[in-house]
Every structure is written in C-alpha cells, then in structure tokens.
Amino acid sequence: MIRTVVRDVPRTVAYLLSGVLVGVVLMVVLLVLGTVGLVLTPLLVGLPLLALAVLSGGPVGALERRRLLLAAPGPALPDPHATPAEPGLAAWARLRLTERATWRELAYTGLLGFVLWPLDAAVLFGALGMPGALIGAPAQLAMTSAASGDARIAKLWLIDSYDQALLCTVLGVIVLLALLTPLVLYARARAALARLLLAPNEAEAERRLAEVTRSRARLVAAFEAERRRIERDLHDGAQQRLVALSMTLGLARLDAPPELADRLAAAHREADRVLGELRELIHGVHPQVLADYGLPDALADAADRSAVPVELDVDLPRFAESVESAAYFAVREALANIGRHSGAERAWVGGRYTGGRLRVEVRDDGTGGADPARGTGLTGLADRLAVLDGTLSVHSPAGGPTVLSLEIPCPQR
Amino acid sequence: MPAALKIVLAEDSVLLREGLVGVLTRFGHEVVAAVGDAESLTSAVESCAPDLVVTDVRMPPGLTDEGLRAALDLRAANPSLPVLVLSQYVQRAYAAELLDTGDGTGVGYLLKDRIGQVEQFAQAVERVAAGGTVVDPEVVRQLLRRRRDPLAALTPREREVLALVAEGKSNGAIARALVVTEAAVGKHIGNILGKLDLPPAQDTHRRVLAVLAYLRG
Numbered sequence: 001m002i003r004t005v006v007r008d009v010p011r012t013v014a015y016l017l018s019g020v021l022v023g024v025v026l027m028v029v030l031l032v033l034g035t036v037g038l039v040l041t042p043l044l045v046g047l048p049l050l051a052l053a054v055l056s057g058g059p060v061g062a063l064e065r066r067r068l069l070l071a072a073p074g075p076a077l078p079d080p081h082a083t084p085a086e087p088g089l090a091a092w093a094r095l096r097l098t099e100r101a102t103w104r105e106l107a108y109t110g111l112l113g114f115v116l117w118p119l120d121a122a123v124l125f126g127a128l129g130m131p132g133a134l135i136g137a138p139a140q141l142a143m144t145s146a147a148s149g150d151a152r153i154a155k156l157w158l159i160d161s162y163d164q165a166l167l168c169t170v171l172g173v174i175v176l177l178a179l180l181t182p183l184v185l186y187a188r189a190r191a192a193l194a195r196l197l198l199a200p201n202e203a204e205a206e207r208r209l210a211e212v213t214r215s216r217a218r219l220v221a222a223f224e225a226e227r228r229r230i231e232r233d234l235h236d237g238a239q240q241r242l243v244a245l246s247m248t249l250g251l252a253r254l255d256a257p258p259e260l261a262d263r264l265a266a267a268h269r270e271a272d273r274v275l276g277e278l279r280e281l282i283h284g285v286h287p288q289v290l291a292d293y294g295l296p297d298a299l300a301d302a303a304d305r306s307a308v309p310v311e312l313d314v315d316l317p318r319f320a321e322s323v324e325s326a327a328y329f330a331v332r333e334a335l336a337n338i339g340r341h342s343g344a345e346r347a348w349v350g351g352r353y354t355g356g357r358l359r360v361e362v363r364d365d366g367t368g369g370a371d372p373a374r375g376t377g378l379t380g381l382a383d384r385l386a387v388l389d390g391t392l393s394v395h396s397p398a399g400g401p402t403v404l405s406l407e408i409p410c411p412q413r
Numbered sequence: 414m415p416a417a418l419k420i421v422l423a424e425d426s427v428l429l430r431e432g433l434v435g436v437l438t439r440f441g442h443e444v445v446a447a448v449g450d451a452e453s454l455t456s457a458v459e460s461c462a463p464d465l466v467v468t469d470v471r472m473p474p475g476l477t478d479e480g481l482r483a484a485l486d487l488r489a490a491n492p493s494l495p496v497l498v499l500s501q502y503v504q505r506a507y508a509a510e511l512l513d514t515g516d517g518t519g520v521g522y523l524l525k526d527r528i529g530q531v532e533q534f535a536q537a538v539e540r541v542a543a544g545g546t547v548v549d550p551e552v553v554r555q556l557l558r559r560r561r562d563p564l565a566a567l568t569p570r571e572r573e574v575l576a577l578v579a580e581g582k583s584n585g586a587i588a589r590a591l592v593v594t595e596a597a598v599g600k601h602i603g604n605i606l607g608k609l610d611l612p613p614a615q616d617t618h619r620r621v622l623a624v625l626a627y628l629r630g
Contacts, residue, residue, distance in 0.1 A: 232476070235501060239525075240426040246529025247432040251439060254531065268529065275526045279501065288471070289504050292478045297506040304505065304555045 005184045012187040013128070015070040016120045019190075022067070023117020026060065030113045055096060057105030061198050064108065068198070071191035080104075080200030082207065101204060108197040116190070127176075127183040134172025138165040213387075220387045224325060231286040239278055246271045290328050294318045299349055302332045306347065307339035308364070314351035318413040319358060326388055327351075327360050327406065330381045334362040334404045337377065342366025342402060353412065358390075361405045368400030378404075418442045418542050421461055423454035423468040423480060424499070429525075433467065436528065440535040451479035458487055458494070465542040469525075470500045470507060481507055488514035495519035497541045499528070503551045509628040512546065517621035521547035521581065540581045546621050547581035548628065556627060564627060566608045574601040579624045 033053040040046030058081070065077040080101035084091045096102050133140075137153045141162065144151045150160035153168055200208065249268040253261050290298035296314045303310035318324070331349060338347050344366030351360045371394075382392040390408035420437055422444050424430040434444045446457035450473040458466060466487060472480035484496045492515030500507055500522065508522035521541040527549065528534050537547045553576045567575065570591075577587045584602070588595040602620070609626050611619050 235471070236426070239501060240429055243525050243528060244428045244432045246526070247429075247436060247531065250529045250531035250534075251436060254439070272526060272529060275529075279503070279524075279526065283502065288477070288502050289506055293506050300505065 019120045026113035057109045060109045061105035077199045080204045104197045127179040131172045131176035134168045137168035141165045227286045242275045306335045310347045323410045326384045338364045358408045363403045368396045369398045370396035418464040421457045421463040422447045425449045451483040465495045467497045495542045497521040519544045524549045545581045548579040
C-alpha cells in the first residue's frame with residue numbers, strides 16, 4: 001500500500017497540478033463566453049456563443065479523458081459520442097446536443113471550472129505546500145534573519161533560532177509523509193468522479209459496439225457488391241467482345257486463302273486462350289452458379305475444380321447471399337490449400353443445416369500442420385465469418401489429418 | 414449440306430446476337446427471330462414454331478439464369494423442341510437440369526467460347542436439331558478429373574467413350590476419334606450401360622441416361 005502510494009505521488013501531483021491549470025483557463029473562458037453570450041443574446045449573436053459554451057464540454061471531455069491517464073494508467077477511456085450518420089455541421093450539432101454524454105461532459109466542465117480546480121489547489125497546498133514550508137524553515141530563517149532576526153513559517157509560526165527551524169523541518173517531513181496517502185486517495189476519488197461523468201455508460205458502450213459491428217457488415221456487403229459489379233462488367237463487356245472477335249476470326253478462316261488461314265488460326269487460338277483465362281477469372285471473382293442454385297451446386301462445382309478428388313456430402317437449403325458466399329469462399333480456400341500444401345490424396349466436404357446453424361466441414365488425409373495464424377487466407381475467411389457471427393476453426397495436428405469447420409447461425413431463405 | 418433450319422435466337426448482347434445470326438446464316442440456316450430477353454423468346458417460339466431454339470443462360474430482366482429458365486419452360490411445354498443453351502460458365506448444374514427435360518434428347522449445353530469454332534458450332538447446332546444430345550467438352554473434361562462412384566467402375570477407355578457420347582457423337586464418329594472399329598465402340602457402350610446399371614430400353618435414351626449419370630456424379 002505504502003509503496004504504491006509513494007510510486008503514485010509524482011503522477012498524482014502532475015494530475016492535480018495540470019487540473020488546476022486547465023481549471024483556471026476554463027473558468028476564464030466560461031466566464032467570458034457566458035457573460036458575453038448572455039449580454040449579446042438580445043442581439044441574437046449571443047446564442048451561438050452560448051451554444052459554443054455548451055459544446056465546450058466536448059473538447060474538455062476529450063482532454064480530461066487523456067489527462068485521466070496520469071491518475072490511472074491503462075487503456076484510454078473510449079469516446080462516448082456517436083459518429084454522425086450524415087455529414088454536415090447541422091447533423092453533427094443536432095446529434096451532439098441530443099446526446100446525454102454531451103450534457104454529462106458539460107456538467108463536468110462546469111464543475112472543473114468552478115469547483116474542482118480550487119479544491120485541487122487547496123489539497124495540493126495542504127498536502128505539499130505546508131509541509132514544504134516547514135521543511136524549508138532553516139533556509140527561510142537564513143534569508144530573513146539578517147533583516148529581522150526571525151521568520152514566520154507558513155504565515156503561522158514565528159521562529160527565531162535554528163533549533164526551532166530544525167524542529168520545523170522534522171515536523172514538516174512527518175506531516176508530508178502522513179499526508180501523502182490522503183493526497184493520492186483524493187486524486188483517485190477525483191479521477192473516479194471524472195471517469196463517472198466522462199466515460200461512456202453501458203448503453204453508450206453497447207451502442208458503439210453495435211455501430212462497429214454494423215459498419216463492418218456494411219464493409220463486407222460493399223465488398224460483395226464490388227465483386228458482383230466486377231463480374232458483371234467483365235461478363236457484359238470484355239467477355240462478349242472476345243466471343244464476338246473469336247466468331248469473326250472463325251468466319252474469316254472459312255473464306256481465307258490457305259496462307260492467310262494459318263495466321264488467322266494462330267490468332268484464333270490466342271483469342272480462345274484469352275477467353276478461357278477470362279472465364280476462369282470471372283468464375284473466381286463470383287461464380288454465377290452460387291447465385292442461381294445455391295451452396296450444394298456451387299460446392300459441387302468447387303469440388304469439380306479441385307486438384308485433389310473430393311467427396312461431397314452436402315444437404316442444404318438456400319441462405320442469405322452473404323452466408324452462402326462466405327461459406328462457399330471458405331470451402332474453396334480450404335480446397336485450394338489442400339491442393340497446394342497438404343499432400344492429401346482425397347478430401348471430403350460435408351454440409352448440414354441443423355438447429356438454425358449452418359455447419360460445413362472440410363477434411364483431408366494429408367500431412368496436417370496447417371496453421372491459420374500463418375498466411376492471410378484463412379484469417380480473412382475467419383473475419384468474413386465473424387461478421388455473420390460465424391466461427392472458423394482449423395484442427396491440424398502434425399501428421400494430419402486436417403479438419404476445417406465453419407459454423408454460421410442463420411435462418412434459411 | 415443438311416436441310417436449312419428455322420432458328421429462334423435469344424441473346425441480350427447485340428454484338429453477339431448479330432454475330433450468331435451471321436454464323437448461322439453462313440451455314441445455310443434461317444434465323445426467324447433474334448430477341449434480347451426471355452419473355453420475347455417465349456412469344457417468338459409460339460409465333461414462329463422453329464426447328465431449334467438457341468439461347469443464352471443469362472438474360473434480362475434479372476440477368477441471372479432467365480434464359481435457361483425460359484428454355485426449361487419451353488421444353489416442359491414441348492418436350493420435342495430442340496434447345497441449344499449457350500453459357501458463359503462451365504456448369505454441370507445447368508447442363509444436368511437441361512438434360513432432365515423431355516427424354517434428354519434434342520438438347521445441348523455449350524460454352525459461348527465454342528461459337529468461335531464456327532464449324533464445330535454448326536455441327537453441334539445440327540446435331541441438337543436432329544435430336545442429339547451435346548454437352549460441352551469443357552464440362553466433360555472437368556468431370557473426368559474426379560473419380561467418383563458410379564463412374565469409378567469404368568475403365569479409362571470407357572470414360573473416353575462416355576465423354577464422346579456426352580459430346581453428342583455417334584458410334585461412327587467415336588470410332589473415328591479413337592481409331593477403333595465401330596463394333597468396339599458398341600461393346601464399350603454396352604459395358605458402360607451395364608456398369609451404370611441402365612437396363613436395356615430404347616438405345617438413344619439409354620445413352621442420354623448414361624450422360625446424365627455422369628453429369629450428376
């Protein structure tokens with residue numbers, strides 16, 4: 001206890017001292033804003049000034065949340081304010097003025113500007129200033145003795161000998177040591193009050209969490225939409241033109257003289273190769289069969305393309321697009337990994353929907369040792385599943401086999 | 414040259430539509446209607462009574478599989494109407510669904526890439542119109558890569574033969590492709606039908622069932 005108190009003293013002093021500084025400045029600003037605002041209210045110019053005074057709680061709150069780190073190190077307090085749903089000053093001000101956090105911050109600002117800082121100053125003086133003056137008694141006596149032969153310590157005790165001065169010093173040290181604990185305790189209480197007013201309350205914390213979850217889901221949805229847009233653009237643009245080109249080349253070959261026909265044939269082969277590559281690329285971006293037929297057929301298709309033979313046992317209804325897409329890409333990534341790293345001879349994909357949860361398992365008979373922490377593929381998939389409240393787990397002991405399973409709670413479509 | 418076919422064509426890309434009309438005309442067929450969406454396809458078939466329908470899978474308004482749906486509906490209404498579906502995707506599911514209509518004869522599923530090989534494309538068109546069954550070699554190739562029952566029982570040679578059957582080739586054409594006698598092909602096909610447990614019935618129908626078994630995996 002004593003040791004932690006002593007260790008906390010420098011930070012406590014810094015916290016209280018800086019609090020006094022902030023408080024003094026705040027008092028002046030609030031007084032000026034308030035007075036000028038009130039005086040000018042009949043002219044309407046005052047109203048914005050008053051609003052400014054109300055909103056001053058925001059920056060003060062932000063500063064105080066940082067300053068709290070002096071009193072209690074650790075993670076910074078989260079910002080209790082919501083992010084405005086739309087841009088613009090009006091939307092921002094409307095949101096801020098309706099938030100309870102704004103008014104709590106304003107209350108704290110008023111408290112700091114008019115009550116807390118004088119209290120801080122008094123405590124600092126009582127706990128450090130007074131003992132300090134006592135300890136410094138010999139020095140003070142030395143300075144004043146030439147003129148008057150005595151000194152008044154802390155404006156209370158008159159002393160005129162070094163014996164008395166030394167006694168004062170000893171007394172000062174004792175008082176100082178005795179007051180350190182109350183000083184630190186006061187600072188903690190003071191910080192607790194600040195925390196009460198400045199930290200987000202439970203509802204606000206929950207709302208923030210919901211906000212973050214929503215924004216992450218929006219990001220994933222935007223990512224999916226972008227995939228589809230790219231697929232559509234390639235399909236409706238480049239792919240159709242290439243088919244038309246290949247068709248033109250095919251017709252031209254029919255009617256061309258032999259020496260030209262050879263060169264046309266070479267060009268034709270090249271166009272067909274590009275077409276094949278483009279088809280694979282488009283399929284990789286977003287397979288149309290997933291949208292048209294759902295998971296079972298899309299997984300069968302992924303199995304067809306797998307380098308390692310895959311046995312499929314999937315019995316699934318249709319789900320929301322985001323669910324189907326997350327599950328499909330997870331399986332495809334898993335099969336790609338099996339083909340690349342596992343050394344497996346066979347793989348199995350199983351999928352069931354029970355108790356409102358989609359469960360998919362990909363198993364192989366390879367050498368194991370897959371680590372989801374290495375490589376970004378699986379981590380990215382886990383993140384995508386997390387957005388849907390789903391989980392991905394990889395069980396892969398050295399020597400195998402590797403089992404990747406995913407689970408997503410979801411209603412069927 | 415075979416008899417000229419009356420063809421209804423559905424393809425939403427103007428570029429491809431014009432190109433397809435050009436290719437089909439070049440091979441002596443008559444495109445009696447060239448439309449750009451699934452609904453017009455259905456009404457064009459009603460009014461023109463074509464010998465063959467050629468349609469894209471992805472069509473307006475939804476740009477998903479409207480063309481295929483329309484083709485399936487047309488086949489359900491008239492199982493003997495030959496339909497050739499052109500797809501941008503190598504997709505077993507589309508081909509299997511198509512083959513399930515009618516008795517699986519007079520249907521084709523081809524990748525759009527194949528149109529460029531104009532002569533082979535023309536052959537496929539004629540084969541489907543004549544009541545044959547054509548599955549794109551790319552789909553077949555993809556299926557060959559995996560080994561699963563009931564196909565596990567087939568020998569490599571039998572697989573090759575089945576793949577060529579899926580492409581719509583006659584016994585004679587298969588014999589030429591594999592450089593064997595037609596009798597040998599007949600024997601292979603008999604073995605395949607036996608291993609896939611397809612009881613003797615009308616021969617062309619059993620060939621389709623074999624291909625279907627193959628597509629379903």
